[in-house]
Amino acid sequence: MSNILLVIALVTCLISLCLFIFGNTQKAGRREKIGIIFYKASICALTLLIVLRWLKAERLPFANMYEALVLYAWAIGCVYLVFEYLYKAVLLAPFAALIDTFLLVVLLFQDATIKPLMPALQSKWMAIHVTTYFIGYAAITLAFMLSVSYLMLSRKKKTSLLFLNTLDNLSYQLIIFAFPFLTLGMTTGSMWANFAWGSYWFWDPKETCSLITWLVYLVYLHGRLLLGWQRNIANWLSTLGFVATLFTFIGVNYILPGLHSYA
């Protein structure tokens, strides 16, 4: 069942992505509206996938790479829905569909077997630590995509200033949205570590990397709010922050040993 849902999510996401690609990027037309409907269908399939897995595993399905990637794809959808509902930020839809398509393709090759939880992971802290982190990660992923688009388009003379400003500001708002979630994820992780292992900070590679990510966005926010950083420097920092996030999320598991080597 979960495989069928995964394929449904991928196909609907791919259709929406195609509709966006062949549509007009700067103005929402009919194709984009249908694209958004397909993208929402994809999010629904992912939601169902998570719920079914939750029921089957009898625990929150956030424990290994497969489950983390499903959650990541789902969180990107959720962040998109929040921004669409409140601010009509439909501009985000193609970016969200692109990254979700990529994630869903990767998921097809991941091991989907449900494995029991090791003792350290059996905790109520997991729910809040993991979900808040992934909401944060999802928002900064979208912010990164907008920042890269900004950096690429700003070199072309044809691009309208209004569109560039929109990319820059929306990326900024996504980071503002993400930052409290990143902080909540990091601090709850730290509190959990104290309950499980007796220290709130070990300077473990995963912890240090999450601190690095947090510091990049902290510098970004201070620079932007107090020193008036905008445009190139801000968007380069946003890109750097995403690289740090990617390294924290995936790089550490495969390259550096440590407490988080299981997830």
Added chain:
Amino acid sequence: MRLLSHIIYWFASAKTAVILLSVILIVCIIGVFLPEGIQPKLYYSVWFILLILSLAINLIFCSIRRIILKSKNIASLLTHLSVILILLGALISYVWAIRGVLELEEGQTKDRILRGCSFYRLGFKVRLDDFSIAWYEQRPQLFELDIRIKDISLRKRLKLKENQQITIDNTNYKIQIIDYLPDFARSEQGEVFSRSDMPRNPAVRIRITTDQFTEERWLFSNHPMMTKAKDENIKIRFSWMPTVKEFRSSLSILDEKGNIIAQGLTKVNAPFSYKGYNFYQSGYDLDNPYYSSLEVVRDPGVKFVFGGFILLNIGLFILFYPKMGLPNLKFFQR
């Protein structure tokens, strides 16, 4: 005097904050790629601590400036004060925290913990009354066997139940699992038995049947090389990794005369506390089911750090989600 005011001005500026944060950021990036053994030397070195201290001074001066200027942004002030609280807690932990290792066997009593290279007296005695490990499964539901047949270069993974017989495709090999022992051992007389119910040394006995002969052999998931095979043409590996579900220690706290003054249970994610000391279940030894290793910590800084965390999160959510709990995106609406 002028120099002093310059220094104060420098420390109270946002630019300094950004510079200090960037330097800390770069040090952390370097730190991540250093070998594991060297990392603590970096993070606990004097100059790194001085760097963090400069950040703390910067935070204090910026906060004072905000108060003097009567800034109305209370949430922003709260976040900065909470970071000061976290750093203060970290300092208290660094100076006053006591942490050590306590290794006990069932029935054993100890009054000191191993702290670095020396022992630290707790002021009371700790006795391990009981230690237990629970696994998710004592035996696999399906036995996974990796089969390699040399002469036809065949590799295959079989999943079978106990007593179920399977014929390997295109061969006359039939495989059957006839026995399973969770904790395989051999007595001096050569008899095999299970030392316990715990899957510490899982082993399966399989029967290989062909038209010419029948062979039985033991396969060990922990020791694949231990198998003795008559027919070298067929190699079989049994792979199974039992997952530990829980391990827990029952502890008694005793006074000098040996009277019990407190009792409690500790397991991963649920430490036992006594007089500010927390006992964390940290390890076990599969070769010795009566052994438990505990991390004992008394850290007066934790309260400050946790308080700081809570205030930081509250402050950030108030600061960044001013209306309806979400950021102000007015400019984006068309």
